[in-house]
Amino acid sequence: MNKNKGGRPSKYHTHVEPRLIEIEGWARDGLTDEQIAYNLGVAYSTFKEYKKKYPDLMATLKKGKEVVDREVENALLKRALGYEYTEEKIEISDDGRKIIQTTKHVPGDTTAQIFWLKNRKPNEWRDKRDVDIKGNMEINNPFAGLTTEELKKLVHND
Numbered sequence: 810m811n812k813n814k815g816g817r818p819s820k821y822h823t824h825v826e827p828r829l830i831e832i833e834g835w836a837r838d839g840l841t842d843e844q845i846a847y848n849l850g851v852a853y854s855t856f857k858e859y860k861k862k863y864p865d866l867m868a869t870l871k872k873g874k875e876v877v878d879r880e881v882e883n884a885l886l887k888r889a890l891g892y893e894y895t896e897e898k899i900e901i902s903d904d905g906r907k908i909i910q911t912t913k914h915v916p917g918d919t920t921a922q923i924f925w926l927k928n929r930k931p932n933e934w935r936d937k938r939d940v941d942i943k944g945n946m947e948i949n950n951p952f953a954g955l956t957t958e959e960l961k962k963l964v965h966n967d
Contacts, residue, residue, distance in 0.1 A: 821859050821866075824849050829869045836873025845870075889925050891917035 825832070828849065835845050846856035860867050893914050900907045926934040952960060 820851050820855065821863060824851055825856075825859060825866060826863075829865065832866070833869045833873035836870050837876045839877050842870070885921055885925060888915075888918045889921035891915055 832845055832849070835848060840848070842856060842860075843853045846853045849856070851859070860870070891914065893912055896911045896913050898909045898911070900909060923934070927936075952963075955963070
């Protein structure tokens with residue numbers, strides 16, 4: 810068993826490494842790193858150090874998060890573009906049961922569209938624009954050559 814400088818076994822080898830499959834599942838389920846650290850019984854700061862020190866932990870988290878990230882991307886795109894689905898209703902009458910299918914349309918969501926475009930094409934869709942303006946700016950100040958005393962006289966004479 811690996812030991813730290815002080816000789817005490819690292820919690821990585823007792824609390825984290827044996828649970829890598831479970832950690833992948835938590836990441837896939839959308840748990841944050843803070844929540845995963847809590848579930849493992851290690852401090853979040855320690856968990857962050859483990860991610861830097863142990864490539865197998867980082868790979869496990871990445872693998873789990875990729876799945877859910879892709880699912881969310883697909884759901885966002887579907888919502889942005891709109892979609893159709895079939896709704897089924899069951900009617901019961903004296904003649905028996907009858908299933909009625911209706912195709913429903915969900916229109917594209919403009920908020921999802923904006924979000925998608927701002928993140929996928931930030932240079933074209935971000936709200937803030939960086940504008941580079943070059944040149945000289947001349948200011949015509951009729952009071953530029955006056956002393957403080959002359960300016961005070963002008964103010965008090967009006």
